[in-house]
Structure formats: C-alpha cells, structure tokens
Amino acid sequence: xxxxxxxxxxxxxxxxxxxxxxxxxxxxxxxxxxxxxxxxxxxxxxxxxxxxxxxxxxxxxxxxxxxxxxxxxxxxxxxxxxxxxxxxxxxxxxxxxxxxxxxxxxxxxxxxxxxxxxxxxxxxxxxxxxxxxxxxxxxxxxxxxxxxxxxxxxxxxxxxxxxxxxxxxxxxxxxxxxxxxxxxxxxxxxxxxxxxxxxxxxxxxxxxxxxxxxxxxxxxxxxxxxxxxxxxxxxxxxxxxxxxxxxxxxxxxxxxxxxxxxxxxxxxxxxxxxxxxxxxxxxxxxxxxxxxxxxxxxxxxxxxxxxxxxxxxxxxxxxxxxxxxxxxxxxxxxxxxxxxxxxxxxxxxxxxxxxxxxxxxxxxxxxxxxxxxxxxxxxxxx
Amino acid sequence: xxxxxxxxxxxxxxxxxxxxxxxxxxxxxxxxxxxxxxxxxxxxxxxxxxxxxxxxxxxxxxxxxxxxxxxxxxxxxxxxxxxxxxxxxxxxxxxxxxxxxxxxxxxxxxxxxxxxxxxxxxxxxxxxxxxxxxxxxxxxxxxxxxxxxxxxxxxxxxxxxxxxxxxxxxxxxxxxxxxxxxxxxxxxxxxxxxxxxxxxxxxxxxxxxxxxxxxxxxxxxxxxxxxxxxxxxxxxxxxxxxxxxxxxxxxxxxxxxxxxxxxxxx
Amino acid sequence: xxxxxxxxxxxxxxxxxxxxxxxxxxxxxxxxxxxxxxxxxxxxxxxxxxxxxxxxxxxxxxxxxxxxxxxxxxxxxxxxxxxxxxxxxxxxxxxxxxxxxxxxxxxxxxxxxxxxxxxxxxxxxxxxxxxxxxxxxxxxxxxxxxxxxxxxxxxxxxxxxxxxxxxxxxxxxxxxxxxxxxxxxxxxxxxxxxxxxxxxxxxxxxxxxxxxxxxxxxxxxxxxxxxxxxxxxxxxxxxxxxxxxxxxxxxxxxxxxxxxxxxxxxxxxxxxxxxxxxxxxxxxxxxxxxxxxxxxxxxxxxxxxxxxx
Numbered sequence: 026x027x028x029x030x031x032x033x034x035x036x037x038x039x040x041x042x043x044x045x046x047x048x049x050x051x052x053x054x055x056x057x058x059x060x061x062x063x064x065x066x067x068x069x070x071x072x073x074x075x076x077x078x079x080x081x082x083x084x085x086x087x088x089x090x091x092x093x094x095x096x097x098x099x100x101x102x103x104x105x106x107x108x109x110x111x112x113x114x115x116x117x118x119x120x121x122x123x124x125x126x127x128x129x130x131x132x133x134x135x136x137x138x139x140x141x142x143x144x145x146x147x148x149x150x151x152x153x154x155x156x157x158x159x160x161x162x163x164x165x166x167x168x169x170x171x172x173x174x175x176x177x178x179x180x181x182x183x184x185x186x187x188x189x190x191x192x193x194x195x196x197x198x199x200x201x202x203x204x205x206x207x208x209x210x211x212x213x214x215x216x217x218x219x220x221x222x223x224x225x226x227x228x229x230x231x232x233x234x235x236x237x238x239x240x241x242x243x244x245x246x247x248x249x250x251x252x253x254x255x256x257x258x259x260x261x262x263x264x265x266x267x268x269x270x271x272x273x274x275x276x277x278x279x280x281x282x283x284x285x286x287x288x289x290x291x292x293x294x295x296x297x298x299x300x301x302x303x304x305x306x307x308x309x310x311x312x313x314x315x316x317x318x319x320x321x322x323x324x325x326x327x328x329x330x331x332x333x334x335x336x337x338x339x340x341x342x343x344x345x346x347x348x349x350x351x352x353x354x355x356x357x358x359x360x361x362x363x364x365x366x367x368x369x370x371x372x373x374x375x376x377x378x379x380x381x382x383x384x385x386x387x388x389x390x391x392x393x394x395x396x397x398x399x400x401x402x403x404x405x406x407x
Numbered sequence: 408x409x410x411x412x413x414x415x416x417x418x419x420x421x422x423x424x425x426x427x428x429x430x431x432x433x434x435x436x437x438x439x440x441x442x443x444x445x446x447x448x449x450x451x452x453x454x455x456x457x458x459x460x461x462x463x464x465x466x467x468x469x470x471x472x473x474x475x476x477x478x479x480x481x482x483x484x485x486x487x488x489x490x491x492x493x494x495x496x497x498x499x500x501x502x503x504x505x506x507x508x509x510x511x512x513x514x515x516x517x518x519x520x521x522x523x524x525x526x527x528x529x530x531x532x533x534x535x536x537x538x539x540x541x542x543x544x545x546x547x548x549x550x551x552x553x554x555x556x557x558x559x560x561x562x563x564x565x566x567x568x569x570x571x572x573x574x575x576x577x578x579x580x581x582x583x584x585x586x587x588x589x590x591x592x593x594x595x596x597x598x599x600x601x602x603x604x605x606x607x608x609x610x611x612x613x614x615x616x617x618x619x620x621x622x623x624x625x626x627x628x629x630x631x632x633x634x635x636x637x638x639x640x641x642x643x644x645x646x647x648x649x650x651x652x653x654x655x656x657x658x659x660x661x662x663x664x665x666x667x668x669x670x671x672x673x
Numbered sequence: 674x675x676x677x678x679x680x681x682x683x684x685x686x687x688x689x690x691x692x693x694x695x696x697x698x699x700x701x702x703x704x705x706x707x708x709x710x711x712x713x714x715x716x717x718x719x720x721x722x723x724x725x726x727x728x729x730x731x732x733x734x735x736x737x738x739x740x741x742x743x744x745x746x747x748x749x750x751x752x753x754x755x756x757x758x759x760x761x762x763x764x765x766x767x768x769x770x771x772x773x774x775x776x777x778x779x780x781x782x783x784x785x786x787x788x789x790x791x792x793x794x795x796x797x798x799x800x801x802x803x804x805x806x807x808x809x810x811x812x813x814x815x816x817x818x819x820x821x822x823x824x825x826x827x828x829x830x831x832x833x834x835x836x837x838x839x840x841x842x843x844x845x846x847x848x849x850x851x852x853x854x855x856x857x858x859x860x861x862x863x864x865x866x867x868x869x870x871x872x873x874x875x876x877x878x879x880x881x882x883x884x885x886x887x888x889x890x891x892x893x894x895x896x897x898x899x900x901x902x903x904x905x906x907x908x909x910x911x912x913x914x915x916x917x918x919x920x921x922x923x924x925x926x927x928x929x930x931x932x933x934x935x936x937x938x939x940x941x942x943x944x945x946x947x948x949x950x951x952x953x954x955x956x957x958x959x960x961x962x963x964x965x966x967x968x969x970x971x972x973x974x975x976x977x978x979x980x981x982x
Contacts, residue, residue: 083574088691103577104586110578116571120593129589130579179579423782426775427797430863433812434801440815451815491709502702510706513713519913519969520962521921523938527945527958528720531727534951551716554709612805614924615938619945631807635928639811647808654803658796 033094040089049075051239064218064230072239109176113188117160124156130179146178186218262399269308269355276300285355289331296389305392312360314386320377330381441644448638460641467640477627481611484549489603492557500565517555526619540622549610557602564598728955750956761936765919768858772866780870817847849931857925865914873907
C-alpha cells in the first residue's frame, strides 16, 4: 500500500452554520486523520452535507475554523483549496465530453499536457473507451465513476463525497462501494463520505461519525458504534435495537434491572448512563444476539442468561435467517433474528416463547432520551 | 362512409394544417407578387411575370437606406437588451435580494401593456426632455421593450441549470471569471441565443413604438407603412421574400449542424 | 447629519466569532440588476408618470401646457371616442378567441401528431415572422380584394350574405369591413398563441393519454379532463399575448379597414402625431392601459395561474 505523505489531518474547530435562525450545524470539533476513510452518517437535514460543504469551501462557516495539515483554510474560496468533491448526482458538465470533464481541474491550474493523465485516470475507473462521449450518453454508474475520476485526477489532499451512490440502484451501489474502497486504498487519499445509508457507512469507512440535529452523536469504528451505542439515536439508526425500559435494583460489577416482571443483568462497563438504585434505565440488545426457545423447553436454558418471556406475533422467513416479532411484558415488539440452522417447527405466530441472551451482550442507555429516536419510518425509508 | 370516418379520425390534423395554410398564405402571396409587374403605383393585383424588381432590389428611393437603418438598430438593440436582460435573469434566479416582487412586476408590465401606450408615454418623456428624435430615441425604445422578453427567455434556461455545476467548477480550481466563461455561459447559451433572436425579430419588425419616437427618421417598417399610402413598390415584396428565405435557411443550416454534432458525438 | 461612533466589538472568543457574508458579495445581485432596472425605470415607468401629468394639463402648443388637474379631459375623451374603445376590445376579443380556436389544433398537431415533421412545422410557424408584418398584412389586401378568389368563393357559398346581415361585411366585399380587420388581427397574433400553447402541450407526458384511456375515458373525455386542463398555462399566456397587443393595434384597422373600423390606437396616434392634442392623447392612452390592466388582472386571478409567459 502506498501512502502519500503530502497531506495532513482535517481539523474542524468549533465550526457551525446558521441560516437565519436555523442552526444547520451546531458548533462541533472533528478531526479526520490523514489517509482514513471517514463517513458522516445521518438522516437528511442532520447537517452532514453542510459540514462537508464547509470543508469544500462551498459554504461559509458561521463560526469556527477548518484546517488542513495544520494550515487554516477557513478563508480560502473553494478554487484555492486542495480539496475536491464528488457531488450528489455528479454535476458533470453537460457541454463537455468525458475527457474534458476529467481534464477540467488540470486545465484550470494551467497544466497544458493533460492527455496522458486523463487516459490513465479513465483507465483507473475503467472508462477508457468513453472519453469522447457526452455525460448524458452514460449510465448512472458510469457517470458516477467519471465524477470520481474528475476529482481524483487533481490529487487532492482530501476527497469529499456527497451521497455519491444515492442515485444508483441497490446492486450497483454495493458494487461501487467496493470499487470506491479499492480506489481509496490504492491512492491513499483521505476520503470524507457523506451518506444516509448506515450499511454503506459501515462497509466502507474506518471511522463513522453519526450526526443528528446538527451535532455529532457518536464517533468511532463501525463495530464499536454498533456494539456500544451511547444514545438511543445511534442504537436505532445503526441497525436495529431492542430497547427495554427498567428500574435499577442493584449496581456492582453487574447492574441488575427489573423489567417486564423479571430481572435482567448487564455489565457495569457497558452502561453509559449514571445508575442510581430505583432510577430508570434503558436496556438494549441487538436482535441477532437473542436466542429463541419454545416455552416448553424453558428448563433447558443455561443459568445466568437474561430471560424474557413472550409470544410470537409475526415471523418472516428471509433465507439466511428468520425474523420474529415477539410481544412481551418487557416490550411490545421485540425483534429476534434467528439463523436458519435447525429450525424449530413450533416457532410460529401465537407460540409462547422465552427469549434469552448473554448478559454481556446487553448495553445500558440513559432513560431520559426518546426511546424511538432514529427509528426508520415508512416515509424516510429509501 | 369511410371518407367521413377518415375525416373524423384526422380532424385535428386537418384543422391544424388549415391553420398552417392560413399562416403561410400571405407569405406565398408576397413571394408571387415579387415577380409581378403592376400597372400603376400599387402592387395589389396580378398583371404579368417580371424579374425587374429582383434585378434591382434597391431601385426605390430610400428603401434600402431604411432597411440598413433597421438592421443597425436591431443589432444594437439586440446587444443592449441581451446584455442587460441576461444580467437581470441571473440576479433573479441566483440571488436573494430586497424588492423582488416590485422588480418582477417592473419586468412583466411592459409585456402587459399595449404598445401604443408605451409609445405615447415615451414620446411624452422625450418631448418634455427636449430630446432630438431619431436613431438614439428609437434605440432606447427598442432596448426598453425587448428587455422583458429577453429576461423571460434567459430566465427559463438559467432556472433549469443545476447550480451545482458552478460549484463543481469552483471546486475544480476555476475562479469566478473562469467559472462564468467555461461553465455558466456555455450552458446558458441556448437561452441567451433565444432571447437575442427574439429581441432582433421584435426590434426589426417594430412599427408602432418606432413610429411615435422616430421623428423624421424612417425605418424599414415605417417605409412600408408610408408606401401603403403612396404606392407599394414591388421591391418591398422582394425584401420580404428574401428575409423569409434567409430565415428558413438559417434554421435549416443550424439544424443540420446540430444533427451533425449529435452524430459525431456518438 | 450626526456621525455616531461605532460601538466597540463585543468580547467573543476567537473561535466563536461570527462571520458575516462580505458586503461585496451581498451587493452582487444589485449590480447585476442596476443597469437593466434603471433602463426600465427611466424609459418605461417614468414616461408613464409624465403621461399621467400630461393627461391633466391644459393649454395649447403655442402657449405651452400646464398642469391644471383638468380631469374633464378623461370624460371628454371617453364620450368622444367610446365607439373606438368598444370596437378595440370587441375586435381584440374576437381575434383572441379565433386565435385560440385556430391555434389549438395546430399546437396539438405539433406537440403530439407531427412526429419527425415537428421541427419542419415549427419552422413554418415561426419563419413568416421574419417577413415584416406590415408587408404580410398588405398581402391580405390582395387576398381579400374585391372580385378576388376568396370573395368569389364566399359569395358563391352565400357566406357573405350571412356576414353582411350580421354587419361584419358590406355588400359583397370583405376589404374595409370589420371582418377584414379581425382576420388581419387573428393572422398577425396567431404565432403568439401557438407558441405558448405548444410549450405547455409539449410538457404533457404522452402516457397520461394512455392512463386516461386505461381508466375508461374516451378520446373526447381525455381531452376535456386531462389535456386541456394541463394546457391551461399555455392558454392563459397565449390569450394574454394575443389580446394585449391586439387591443392597442391600429395597423390592421388602418390597412385593412375603413373609417368605420378605426380602433383606439388610431385615435391616440392621430391625436398625438397629427392633431398634437397631447392631453387627450395621454388620457386616451391611460384609459386603454387601465382597462387592459384591469381585464388582465381579473383574468389571471380567475384562471388561477401565477407563473406567466
């Protein structure tokens, strides 16, 4: 792997953007290490694109500074920043052919012999034969690759990607995700990627910043964010979580919580909220961590596991797994994903079941939050 | 009856073609009568075939002079109205500013006003200012009434332009001037060209406003108007026919070039 | 004028200093607007003010005119010239209606039926524009000439008997009658009707016709319930672009009509350029403007279209 040592970290300090009285981005600090693949993840209107545009210089920051490799670039216009953008819906120049689109940045910097570089770049994105076509003669996926080539040819210190795959269909999107990841490891440039698709963010990025309401809710490696969400928004927005409200009974190395007529435990170091005996707490567990047993087999469950009794209300078979919805005193619609290894034929809607899981897989959240924050609803489902 | 059924099924096409015939008939008459050799001063009744007028198109006193004056005014009015109108269009589409409603009405009103009203009121201004009527007053008037039409044409195009294209240009190291010359202008060009063409046609063919504000200067439409009283020379028809043919040829050649470009891009 | 000292900047942390967009950037739209808007203000709006003032002046060319708030001029102008006013509105209205009736099938033809002939037909609609409209209007003198083919055919079919009875034509002639003037107006403003109609028809998705047909609509119902309502913006701007210039036109009335078909434009022109009675001309022109603006406003309100032209 070749690492270019020309760049540096992107550092945002107290940066914010206000339109009239609307705070699109609240003052935030963020550091993107050089050479990393960084994702800004959030629903539409969370401020992620505005943040990206402030790095590009397309939006003037209301407060704060942007610096690149220790140099303050806040006051620089976009055309003087060593940063390039892949725009949402690509913004390819319709009046120029593909090779002139790609050569645009080089020509503006006064480079005369661009032919060889353009040809090489088009090879990199596998579009060598399309150099003389106009953008509208290309498919969505091809246009997307032209947009990447047009930005990368300038060897920017940072490449900004604004929902670059949003206009593509699902299959092509998966393909392009791998492609972009390949290009990033090949050229070693810092990528900052804005997306609303949590799967996309997790597959591609080394570090994900989850944004909500103009601020960063949590930042970390994808696996860390998934396993240890610190807010209900992150827990619900990244994958699915079962959140159970309970009352703290005792706290030691393990916290014991009374919920749904039973007692549940979790390790103290997995709880981000302050615990007071008698205080409220939200317990979270991911659907795939839960095992499902028919009520008749309840005795066979090992001791020391968290248990919740309930009744199956819905089940859907999706190939690799079966997804169950279970109604229980602990929660109205608990989600359980079971691998289809040995299917128990008794687990059909109406069956009485016991849900059990390893207490170590439980996380604790502050109960003062909206329990449904970040849950995807029908309207904003893609 | 199959004939009746055919007529009923193609009613719209037949009606449309009849309208088209109604619109083209006068041009045909103008063309045919450019080969006429009338008895007397008026060229309204067919006498016999002659090429005299085509051989000597400027053989009528003052006609070609008025034609050249009209062309000059049309060119300058087109340039003026297109530049001013394009600037207004960009401001209207791309920026937020105060008094937008008032400015929109100011641009719409000249199109919602009978020409004779504008003509009379502008003359009142010129008389009050003691301005010398002639080339300049005509040019001022033409730029004024062409402006709104240019704005309408250019605005439509600029509105359909993706502002991200300009952002992309500036992201790719093009400064404001480069962005405008390399991206904005080429993409807005069809709208600007349409506006300019419209301004040229409106200015070249204007009679009412010109007639009020020309003083003793005579443009081509004013010459034709005068000839309707004094006698219509055949040369008028020659000019009319030539303009029609040139216009059709420009469109056809333009279309051919566009087609070629499309094919070579493939 | 008193000069106030600028207040010292409030102490803020360096990091959270709020940036204001630069003044230069904020002024860009105003610089872009300035020359064009100034042009319109000076040569369009200001003249209207001058005209308003002229309309309430009295005096004569020799002694000069003075503002005397003589509103009587308006009343006199109206009583003297109301036939020309009524005629103008009547002729312009009829011509607009005819333009719509004649223009709609052609616009429909270009938008949906012309196929690869579309551009050819469009050129044929626009190209006549480039022959001066005065020359083309004079051609109607030939076409409608007494004893010409058109008049003969209409005579043989007894159409002229009917139109004479209605007062549109006079004993076996078309030229110098209201019908000739309306015919000329219709002809001259047809392209202004067809182009907006075509633009709005062309935007209609062809699949809507199929969808309507699929939902049990006959072709006639499809037109009434789908196509026509969707073409309303074109109908509105087409009728405006036809009616407004037609109401002030005097070229057709002068070239194709007689003294009995004079329109208000002729009167304004004569008063202004020949009689040199500026107050009356100004008052007439103001009344025409007011009538047209009121009609246009009411029309736009009723048709519920906000985006024009």
